[in-house]
């Protein structure tokens with residue numbers, strides 16, 4: 025398909041790369057920019073879950089009562105960098121406003137709308153590459169104790185209402201699925217159709233290489249500013265300028281720096297998350313297992329057992345917190361016996377908006393600028409479907425979806 029329009033994309037994480045591939049399918053000439061090699065930010069270190077069921081987000085009716093005990097517990101999922109709290113107050117205020125029942129259900133409904141199409145959208149991209157066993161189809165298992173029963177019941181009820189397929193499992197069934205997990209749990213839920221990545225970065229690089237093979241361009245540059253030649257966006261690095269017909273900003277948690285320059289105040293911030301690896305321990309489990317009470321999980325990966333989780337509010341500049349690494353190590357040891365010393369302490373930045381819906385769509389002020397960021401805990405799962413939606417928007421096609429809830433205009 026021929027299409028002479030030139031598209032620039034800033035950000036070569038999973039959002040940027042998938043968008044590039046779908047735009048290419050429509051014949052656009054696409055140039056990807058990243059200040060780093062592709063896939064080295066959040067898309068590198070995540071838990072690798074492809075989780076189409078995960079429609080219930082953090083903005084929920086039970087969260088505010090749970091926050092104090094979560095913050096006080098050294099094994100809990102939540103932490104703050106106190107020096108950043110004053111900067112985050114406006115975000116927290118908006119978040120609290122989104123925790124009522126109606127807003128919670130709004131988020132769940134519109135997360136479900138895109139999550140439900142996330143796996144088929146990936147298959148369209150995976151059909152063109154050799155995955156070499158990097159995606160496994162063994163499902164994803166969540167376990168919990170009766171201490172967090174009320175919260176789990178709320179999630180189960182909402183997913184039922186949305187028609188999400190979920191298989192509740194008792195302690196015996198959990199043991200049958202994962203015999204090496206210590207029997208601390210009371211109940212769980214198993215999503216047999218969910219998948220996981222054995223190495224997210226390698227998958228992203230394979231997608232990226234396909235983009236380049238099909239004629240896509242990549243420039244390793246930090247884009248510092250955007251201005252306009254009439255209505256055409258002009259990207260500026262320190263020494264160069266590039267003009268495009270249309271532009272997509274897909275810089276994950278770093279997108280706000282650029283959207284501020286486009287005179288749009290989008291309340292994007294970050295939930296910092298961590299991982300460590302236990303080398304040669306991936307054989308201990310057959311699929312990702314999440315300990316829901318403590319908000320972390322373990323994924324069997326090429327690097328070993330990847331232990332991933334925690335939500336830390338602390339912005340993009342603060343250093344890694346050793347206490348969060350310790351939290352993951354102790355939590356993992358509570359789950360399985362015989363773990364060796366850990367490797368690879370990693371901190372990454374989830375791009376999160378206070379209503380826990382992503383921004384996918386045109387910018388408020390410039391008709392040739394589009395956004396795809398803010399996919400919080402689910403940006404890996406939502407890479408392909410967001411890219412597919414954006415490619416249709418840019419190509420002026422109908423998507424047969426209600427896309428208004430993802431518009432950045434909701435914050436103005």
Ligand SMILES: Cc1cc2nc3c(=O)[nH]c(=O)nc-3n(C[C@H](O)[C@H](O)[C@H](O)COP(=O)(O)OP(=O)(O)OC[C@H]3O[C@@H](n4cnc5c(N)ncnc54)[C@H](O)[C@@H]3O)c2cc1C
Nearest residue numbers: 035037038039059065067070071073247276297403404405
């Ligand atoms: C601990 C953790 C666990 C997670 N687990 C899962 C999971 O299991 N499943 C799931 O679905 N999601 C998960 N996520 C969320 C998911 O990883 C992210 O939502 C997703 O990777 C975001 O992708 P992105 O492409 O928007 O951003 P990123 O991957 O962060 O990429 C943004 C890119 O933009 C580039 N960039 C930024 N600014 C500029 C600039 N000015 N010029 C040039 N380049 C620029 C950066 O270098 C970077 O490469 C997890 C996240 C974390 C942190």
